[in-house]
Amino acid sequence: MTNSSIRVQESDFDLSAEIAALRKGDPRVGAVVSFLGTVRDMNDGSEVRGMTLEHYPGMTEKALQEILDQAKARWDIYQTLVIHRVGPLLPEDQIVLVAVTSAHRGEAFAACEFIMDYLKTAAPFWKKEDTPEGARWVDARVTDEAAMARWNKT
Template identity: 70%
Template sequence: MKIQVQTADFDLQSELNAMRAGRPDTGAIVSFIGLVRDVNDGKSVAGMELEHYPGMTEKALQQIAEQAQQRWELIDLTVIHRVGPLLPTDQIVLVAVASRHRGNAFAACEFIMDYLKTEAPFWKKEQTTEGERWVDARETDQVALEKWIAAGVPQDCAI
């Protein structure tokens, strides 16, 4: 398991290669990359700053990842989340999950992302043409989280 919070960009192919190395039992790797959009809620976005609490954030990401490992049979997983100033099209987050079968990998990847969007201690401030603004989780993010809670996953798994 790899959990990192960093300012530097990441290379998808390098991360996937590292997950596959020496693991012939891997049958599927599912990955998600989140990007900075140039428009959010109808406003042009010139950039974004992501803030976090060092130590606290990594611990929360670790707990989310451990919940995924307990719920599905996984071989490996990687969560890399960037912080600091970012521009439109920059990569923000990578979640990659390896398992023997695709179903576990898809479900675990979606679960991790749904919890990251709502429970991980990151704060996003966008620079728009109308000035700076803090970005809250979307209602759709909360709905996505609630499906996991309804399925028996504790809401506070990241705390």
């Protein structure tokens, strides 16, 4: 059984509760790998007072489901979870949770990293930072693009 859950929401989430729910009742699980992204107070040398994340409802969830399907086709994984917040956020707020379960850690680590690389480069989210110099839209970094490109080689 493979299962995926995608939630795009404004509200915060409880990391511990989400991980516990993901693995509950599945004795096959030998590994749970997760990534938690948070808002930093600095980016590209500027103070970040806050950020706003926007998305296109429906399109975003469809794009996320496609990447989870790709991860499941590449690795022997059981459950996947992506929670991505939208709306106004402040430094230290949680932005995104990616979690993957599998029998073994290698599969879960690879799938989690693949999903996160996709989220940083190609998922339909738009990020605007509030800095002392004013608001600015943020693009994917060159390093994020390079991280995503390596998956096209495998």
